[in-house]
Amino acid sequence: MRKLLPQFLKPEALQRYIGIMDSIAQRHFKAGWDDRDEVTVFPLAKRYTFWLACRLFLSIEDPDHVAKFADPFNALASGIFSIPIDLPGTSFNKGIKASDEIRKELLAIIKQRKIDLAENRASPTQDILSHMLLYTDEDGHFMNERDIADKILGLLIGGHDTASVAITFVMKYLAELPDIYNQVLQEQMEIAKCKAPGERLNWDDLQKMRYSWNVASEVMRLAPPLQGAFREALMDFTFAGFCIPKGWKLYWAANSAHRNPEYFPEPEKFDPSRFDGTGPAPYTYVPFGGGPRMCPGKEYARLEILVFMHNVVKRFNWEKTLSDEKIIVNPIRMPAKGFPVRLHAHK
Numbered sequence: 001m002r003k004l005l006p007q008f009l010k011p012e013a014l015q016r017y018i019g020i021m022d023s024i025a026q027r028h029f030k031a032g033w034d035d036r037d038e039v040t041v042f043p044l045a046k047r048y049t050f051w052l053a054c055r056l057f058l059s060i061e062d063p064d065h066v067a068k069f070a071d072p073f074n075a076l077a078s079g080i081f082s083i084p085i086d087l088p089g090t091s092f093n094k095g096i097k098a099s100d101e102i103r104k105e106l107l108a109i110i111k112q113r114k115i116d117l118a119e120n121r122a123s124p125t126q127d128i129l130s131h132m133l134l135y136t137d138e139d140g141h142f143m144n145e146r147d148i149a150d151k152i153l154g155l156l157i158g159g160h161d162t163a164s165v166a167i168t169f170v171m172k173y174l175a176e177l178p179d180i181y182n183q184v185l186q187e188q189m190e191i192a193k194c195k196a197p198g199e200r201l202n203w204d205d206l207q208k209m210r211y212s213w214n215v216a217s218e219v220m221r222l223a224p225p226l227q228g229a230f231r232e233a234l235m236d237f238t239f240a241g242f243c244i245p246k247g248w249k250l251y252w253a254a255n256s257a258h259r260n261p262e263y264f265p266e267p268e269k270f271d272p273s274r275f276d277g278t279g280p281a282p283y284t285y286v287p288f289g290g291g292p293r294m295c296p297g298k299e300y301a302r303l304e305i306l307v308f309m310h311n312v313v314k315r316f317n318w319e320k321t322l323s324d325e326k327i328i329v330n331p332i333r334m335p336a337k338g339f340p341v342r343l344h345a346h347k
């Protein structure tokens with residue numbers, strides 16, 4: 001998984017998907033945002049990232065087919081973060097059943113795609129599934145169907161709540177910081193003005209979204225979607241005067257790393273310019289982790305967040321409807337009520 005995934009998710013492989021992301025974003029806004037006065041951001045952001053994943057990983061576009069995945073998928077996501085008691089009715093048990101259901105569906109899709117590729121009804125570059133099916137290792141071996149199903153499942157899980165939470169917090173900070181919102185709007189409108197009617201975003205447009213990405217990066221510094229992860233000590237070592245024996249499990253925490261005043265002066269201040277130039281020192285900024293197990297979906301997430309930001313600021317500004325909505329961590333950090341906002345469409 002570690003060796004293979006970056007191949008499918010590296011910038012060169014993802015470039016051709018930007019136009020598709022933009023057209024799905026437009027459909028998403030038409031269906032869930034346009035003509036509404038109020039929306040709740042988190043469930044809508046989840047729907048957007050899930051539509052994208054279904055299309056870009058598997059070429060599933062039919063809303064009924066997407067819904068067929070979405071329900072068991074939510075059960076699976078809850079099952080992953082639950083007490084592991086496998087008895088009927090527990091979240092864990094429902095999660096296992098849901099993963100069996102999704103895997104069965106994925107295997108059916110994989111079999112059909114193999115036939116479609118052989119009969120030239122599917123394209124080798126249409127999505128990540130086609131890439132995986134045609135990939136051979138250095139000995140010329142193809143990946144087996146079960147492996148591919150598990151990899152796609154891993155991608156769907158890895159990208160499910162994380163990017164939706166990042167989008168939700170981007171909207172929250174933009175609602176609270178009108179100056180920052182205005183600068184994002186200006187950058188995005190300059191890109192929008194250069195497009196012909198109906199023309200989709202492309203790779204060059206995304207490269208121009210420097211300020212917007214600095215803003216999203218600063219949002220993920222202050223509100224990292226994942227709090228951290230575990231590592232195992234491979235040898236005895238000493239850290240800050242503590243002896244850590246080989247084999248111990250350690251937890252690295254993004255939240256405290258991101259608030260270290262040595263690397264982030266005035267850590268509570270929202271300052272996107274921290275990401276200008278080469279940005280923070282290595283391993284001080286870790287929303288996507290670091291080292292060999294770093295998130296393979298980082299570039300994919302960057303694209304989907306920027307395409308979302310472009311589409312939302314181009315259409316609206318917004319204000320919070322709850323002034324004191326609590327932030328919960330369970331285990332992903334998110335606004336307790338999903339961040340309801342009042343929308344104001346641009347004239």
Ligand code: HEM
Nearest residue numbers: 158159162163166226229287288289290293294295297301
């Ligand atoms: C803002 C969005 C995202 C954030 C903040 C995020 C964050 C992370 C973090 C912190 C890890 C653990 C890294 C480590 O242990 O060093 C991780 C792992 C992972 N992420 Fe992401 N992720 C995001 C989006 C995505 C997306 C969109 C995908 C799929 C396309 C994805 C797929 C994965 C996978 C498969 C792993 C496991 C890698 C492994 O265990 O080796 N992530 N992510």
